[in-house]
Amino acid sequence: MQRVTEPELMNDLSQAMAYAEADFDEAHSRIVEAFGAYFPGVELAGNILDLGCGPGDISFRFAVRFPAISVIGVDGAAAMIELANQRKAREAMTGDRVSFIKGLIPGAAIPRISYAAIISNSLLHHLHDPRVLWETIARYAGADTLIFVADLLRPPGTAEARRLVDEYAAGESETLRRDFYNSLLAAFEPREVEAQLAAAGLEGLSVEVISDRHLVVHGIKG
Numbered sequence: 001m002q003r004v005t006e007p008e009l010m011n012d013l014s015q016a017m018a019y020a021e022a023d024f025d026e027a028h029s030r031i032v033e034a035f036g037a038y039f040p041g042v043e044l045a046g047n048i049l050d051l052g053c054g055p056g057d058i059s060f061r062f063a064v065r066f067p068a069i070s071v072i073g074v075d076g077a078a079a080m081i082e083l084a085n086q087r088k089a090r091e092a093m094t095g096d097r098v099s100f101i102k103g104l105i106p107g108a109a110i111p112r113i114s115y116a117a118i119i120s121n122s123l124l125h126h127l128h129d130p131r132v133l134w135e136t137i138a139r140y141a142g143a144d145t146l147i148f149v150a151d152l153l154r155p156p157g158t159a160e161a162r163r164l165v166d167e168y169a170a171g172e173s174e175t176l177r178r179d180f181y182n183s184l185l186a187a188f189e190p191r192e193v194e195a196q197l198a199a200a201g202l203e204g205l206s207v208e209v210i211s212d213r214h215l216v217v218h219g220i221k222g
């Protein structure tokens, strides 16, 4: 099945709110667990960059799991950054260790500091030109920066995409179900991601399929 792109930014407030209110508890807790599985024994400390952070759920989860980190989340959608900052005001546990920057990747005003890890969940499939993500990672990662990118996997056809929506988003709003379907069609296949990594000089990273709808890219730039 050919890739069908979707709008890059989730700028529409109702779309951003549907996303922020969706139940990603299981999926997102598995992202944090998967990070631990790919980097066993690592107790992260220092600065973490979360690219395409949306309303910040993954940023906050990492900040709770690793008390010695500070997370900078970056997203191009004003609606998402607004929701992320509203949540920050409610999250007493992580205090000032989580902050958000509104900015389009590439070009966002991301601080040039040393990052212990660069993480990203569900940004890649939004990008019309996927090089944007890999070039940003290559730019901001040092030799020891742990890189962890999770995203959807494009299914072989629309029937399988519909099946995945019915199986995993049965109780969700129509807005979220539509977004999930469109996102599956916009996602990449593992061999496409491998080609993107090679083109960006990131051959040190590995691509792994971790479920019927997710892949993970992990490793260090070297």
Ligand SMILES: C[S@@+](CC[C@H](N)C(=O)[O-])C[C@H]1O[C@@H](n2cnc3c(N)ncnc32)[C@H](O)[C@@H]1O
Pocket: 008, 009, 010, 011, 051, 052, 053, 054, 055, 056, 057, 058, 074, 075, 076, 077, 080, 103, 104, 105, 106, 120, 121, 122, 123, 126, 127, 132
């Ligand atoms: C599906 S959401 C994922 C949010 C979050 N990472 C999570 O896992 O909950 C994708 C986010 O990427 C953002 N995005 C898409 N293209 C972007 C770009 N070029 N620069 C910055 N943010 C972008 C969208 O606005 C949206 O908030």
